[in-house]
Amino acid sequence: xxxxxxxxxxxxxxxxxxxxxxxxxxxxxxxxxxxxxxxxxxxxxxxxxxxxxxxxxxxxxxxxxxxxxxxxxxxxxxxxxxxxxxxxxxxxxxxxxxxxxxxxxxxxxxxxxxxxxxxxxxxxxxxxxxxxxxxxxxxxxxxxxxxxxxxxxxxxxxxxxxxxxxxxxxxxxxxxxxxxxxxxxxxxxxxxxxxxxxxxxxxxxxxxxxxxxxxxxxxxxxxxxxxxxxxxxxxxxxxxxxxxxxxxxxxxxxxxxxxxxxxxxxxxxxxxxxxxxxxxxxxxxxxxxxxxxxxxxxxxxxxxxxxxxxxxxxxxxxxxxxxxxxxxxxxxxxx
Amino acid sequence: xxxxxxxxxxxxxxxxxxxxxxxxxxxxxxxxxxxxxxxxxxxxxxxxxxxxxxxxxxxxxxxxxxxxxxxxxxxxxxxxxxxxxxxxxxxxxxxxxxxxxxxxxxxxxxxxxxxxxxxxxxxxxxxxxxxxxxxxxxxxxxxxxxxxxxxxxxxxxxxxxxxxxxxxxxxxxxxxxxxxxxxxxxxxxxxxxxxxxxxxxxxxxxxxxxxxxxxxxxxxxxxxxxxxxxxxxxxxxxxxxxxxxxxxxxxxxxxxxxxxxxxxx
Numbered sequence: 001x002x003x004x005x006x007x008x009x010x011x012x013x014x015x016x017x018x019x020x021x022x023x024x025x026x027x028x029x030x031x032x033x034x035x036x037x038x039x040x041x042x043x044x045x046x047x048x049x050x051x052x053x054x055x056x057x058x059x060x061x062x063x064x065x066x067x068x069x070x071x072x073x074x075x076x077x078x079x080x081x082x083x084x085x086x087x088x089x090x091x092x093x094x095x096x097x098x099x100x101x102x103x104x105x106x107x108x109x110x111x112x113x114x115x116x117x118x119x120x121x122x123x124x125x126x127x128x129x130x131x132x133x134x135x136x137x138x139x140x141x142x143x144x145x146x147x148x149x150x151x152x153x154x155x156x157x158x159x160x161x162x163x164x165x166x167x168x169x170x171x172x173x174x175x176x177x178x179x180x181x182x183x184x185x186x187x188x189x190x191x192x193x194x195x196x197x198x199x200x201x202x203x204x205x206x207x208x209x210x211x212x213x214x215x216x217x218x219x220x221x222x223x224x225x226x227x228x229x230x231x232x233x234x235x236x237x238x239x240x241x242x243x244x245x246x247x248x249x250x251x252x253x254x255x256x257x258x259x260x261x262x263x264x265x266x267x268x269x270x271x272x273x274x275x276x277x278x279x280x281x282x283x284x285x286x287x288x289x290x291x292x293x294x295x296x297x298x299x300x301x302x303x304x305x306x307x308x309x310x311x312x313x314x315x316x317x318x319x320x321x322x323x324x325x326x327x328x329x330x331x332x333x334x335x
Numbered sequence: 336x337x338x339x340x341x342x343x344x345x346x347x348x349x350x351x352x353x354x355x356x357x358x359x360x361x362x363x364x365x366x367x368x369x370x371x372x373x374x375x376x377x378x379x380x381x382x383x384x385x386x387x388x389x390x391x392x393x394x395x396x397x398x399x400x401x402x403x404x405x406x407x408x409x410x411x412x413x414x415x416x417x418x419x420x421x422x423x424x425x426x427x428x429x430x431x432x433x434x435x436x437x438x439x440x441x442x443x444x445x446x447x448x449x450x451x452x453x454x455x456x457x458x459x460x461x462x463x464x465x466x467x468x469x470x471x472x473x474x475x476x477x478x479x480x481x482x483x484x485x486x487x488x489x490x491x492x493x494x495x496x497x498x499x500x501x502x503x504x505x506x507x508x509x510x511x512x513x514x515x516x517x518x519x520x521x522x523x524x525x526x527x528x529x530x531x532x533x534x535x536x537x538x539x540x541x542x543x544x545x546x547x548x549x550x551x552x553x554x555x556x557x558x559x560x561x562x563x564x565x566x567x568x569x570x571x572x573x574x575x576x577x578x579x580x581x582x583x584x585x586x587x588x589x590x591x592x593x594x595x596x597x598x599x600x
Contacts, residue, residue, distance in 0.1 A: 080473075101500055107466070117559070117560030147566045200502045200504070251518070272599050272600060283349075289569075293599050311578060311594070312578065315582070320586055323585070324590055
């Protein structure tokens, strides 16, 4: 057992998912220093060069790479096997995994195979001073309560961390060098017991990168019907923002789940979050805790979203949004 | 097909309030419900049973009171129910819980024959971990699909529609396998008066640590690698500026100006 801290940098088509880089540059570096070990990245894919480069530029001292055609798409069986073999060989003390859809599929499988503890969906990471263990803090009970969890007697201690909670701290340093360790781990096709028949991309004509978005304009139940997302899209376009939504709007069938923000959707950390007709159930608020500034527009003066908004308008969305969009276009043109 | 659905009784977290004086959860009066994601899992299983025939068994780990959750499931498609209950199981984290449940599943299979598909909700709304499903699959060495919204079955295999970051993927796997289910496009069925009455009369078998092969040191609080150090209520950010204007349009214009001035946009 060594003192190293590993960050899984998830790769999608030879591009790193943001959360891996967020974890390297922020909490990964901080925790690795306190633990007195190295900060290492793990990259698993069919082509890895760009993701490995990004991991180094965001602070990895070492990168463990598993490459092969069998890792083209994420599969539980192949990825768990590869990751587990790496852990058994190099024995890190802590592992951080982004709580993406695939990260949350991989994490429990890995922790269970290693017979160790896993803390899901963390929003805060520290080292417990008394014991030196990682103190994993996460929301539970739909965000009503926070719990700090330790894994004192088992190693590695593993946690998944919500995307967007930690901001990308450092600028990438492309001059940095790191040790790249290629591991020849392969699985035969029979070991992969799931077969992807088809992938269906939703909202293919628009980019829905909520987790990396600087500005998000989100719509909720207050929009009343699917067509009224038009007002949200107009404002988003004027701001160069990404469109988000509450669960209520997704459940109503007004917009695809890929736009959903909150406990069962994406966790976001934009500079500006504009909530339009979203009342602000605690499950939604959990997802926007990382936003720097929050704007709330709602006709109900009692809506809980106003308790956390930096700018509030109690009023009619359909008056506020078009006027605001027009004014933003005018002010931008002046610049 | 022989189907198993794992369910959990949870407090309805949407009803939970924080006591402003003590800053703790007010649990009194909060109703206990079947975890909503588990009701979706049961509905997905019930649709397969409608289509291909077979049977559905439900299993839950918890105190005696969790029988109510199982009874509810028996009213909406489940044929048989087991409660896994023992004092030594108390305080189990996800690894210990999945270990115990996988032992219980083996014990049920020894009596009733193997299950083709095991369903779980994507996560429980109290713990929100999404770990027990995949960990059961690992203990039982089964392939898994998580975040499924739809499952179709044919002899010997299933196809699950899985929600992912960009949309969906259709994934095929051979049975036996495990699927965790998130919110589908359809609502779970409701019981009829007849099915409700029958469910109330149905017997629920109890499985204790004596009924299965378990290493007790891997169960309960002691057998759990993760320990809760403390819980606290999240700090609530204070509300900020309320923009007042003669009408909505004027407020919108004012807000745009403020955001530009503050260099937010």
